[in-house]
Structure formats: structure tokens, C-alpha cells
Amino acid sequence: MRKAVYPGTFDPITLGHLDVIAQAAPLFGELVVAVLHNPAKRPWFDLDERLEMIRDAVASFPHVRVDAFSGLLVDYCRASGIECVVRGVRNHVDLQNEMAMAHMNRALYGDLVTLFVPTSPEWSFVSSSLVKDVAMHGGDVTRFVTPRVARALAARAEGMANRHA
Template structure:
């Protein structure tokens, strides 16, 4: 029997309850789910890769078949190198789906064997984005309903600098 291993890649700056919702759903579909933090030098994240990985590990610690990794470069290269069966992408709304579908087409043009599963977040997280969470934190708002306690603490520390 082959093990079905999937990857859920993203910047995750920060990791939200919406991301966690996708992880919980995807973890039931695969033997192993790897939440992988993308190191993208073109973005200006609030948290470095190691910190984002640590915050995600804390959030997913109760899910046995989930582990956290990181990568840089093309997703298709990482996908092949790690022998993933599937890429998981979370979608919040129609705009997300359009953007994710365009990215899926690009990735499929680079690797025909790449398989992608879109998982909609639960409706309660349909509006939660990392950008929104950072904006609320930056202006002193309470982000606890959008992120885990560890992420909320990290955001508070970041904006206090």
C-alpha cells in the first residue's frame, strides 16, 4: 500500500484559524499532510521562516499526521523532490478560487502530473486573511478570534517593537 502524502504550501504570515481549518479538513484525506512554509524573497513577511514554522507546529500539534516543513523555489520542484501525491490549496471565496485556479494552471503547465485539491474554509473563516489579521494587529485590535493564542502573542510582540 502506498502512502498518500500531500503538501499544503503557503507563506502563512501569519498562520490563521482559516489555515488551520484547511489543515484539519485535509488531514482526514491523506496519510500525511505537510504544511510547508514558502520562503519567498519577493515578499516582506513579519516573521521569518523558522518562526512561522514554529507557530504552525504549535497550532497543529494535536494532529498526528501533520508535519511542518519549508521550501524555496518552484512548488513543482519541491512536489517532485518530496514525492507528494497532491497539493492542497485553501479557498475562502470566489476571488481566492480564481487566483488559485490560475496558479494551478501555471503549475500544471510545468508539471502535468501535479494534482491539486481545493478545500474551502468553513464559512466562519471566509473573510479571514493574513493581511487582514496583520492590519487589525497593527492598529491594536484583538486578533484572538482569527489566530491561535501563540500567533496572537507573536503578533502583539511584533507590533510592540
């Protein structure tokens, strides 16, 4: 059974991420959505919250599993028996950045290949950062995330606004 990993911070998961998952999942016996735990970053949602939101979002995909990792992706892949990394790309800028990471990963783990999956056009502008920015300013993000994520974003944005008031 071929396994692949779709790594990221997913802070939070968006419908663009789910589009990439829907395209890649049928290609593998198992697709692991691996959430990077990086204490240096300041995510809106802690690791457990992100894992739960992702598990909820991918519940309808039978061969998708959610996991967390820290450190180098290549170490996680080697330890997990994974030889394919799935990366979503929205535009040429994403592709350029992803190519550099793919080359570095391949240099560190020669058996690791990267599969680039272009997002569907309707998600080409959606990013977790933009969704958080819209939510922070009271905008409607329901078109870009799952209902659970939209509720979590609204609650987090309200909490942040109350702290700054």
C-alpha cells in the same frame, strides 16, 4: 501512503488555515504544511518563527508535518514524492487566482493535482494580511489565531509601533 502539500507563506498561520488543515489532513497519509521562503517578500515573521508557530498550531494533527521550501512548488513536490496540492479558498476571487496557479503547476508537473478546500463560513473573511492590519492598530485578533500567534502578533505590532514613534 498518499502525501499532499498545503503550501503558503503563513505570515502568520490563522484559524482559517487550520480549518483547511483539519479538513484535508484526514484525506492523506501525510499532509505537509510547506512554508514558502521568499526573500523578495517582507514577512512580519522570519521563516523559523513561522515554522515554530505552525508546528505549535498543528501539534494535535498526527499526520501533519511542517517543512520549508523555496523556488517552485512543483520542484518541491517532485523531490518530495508529492502529487497533490491542497489549497484553501475563501471566495470566488481566491478560486479564480488558485485555478491559474493549479493550471500552471499541472503544466509544469503533469502528475500534480490540486484539491480546493473551501474554508468554513466563519473563516471566509480571515486572511493573514487582515489579521496583521488589525494587530498593527491595536485590535483584538484572538478570535482569528492561536494564542501563541496572538502573542507574537501583539509583540511584533508593539515593536513596529515603537520604531515609528
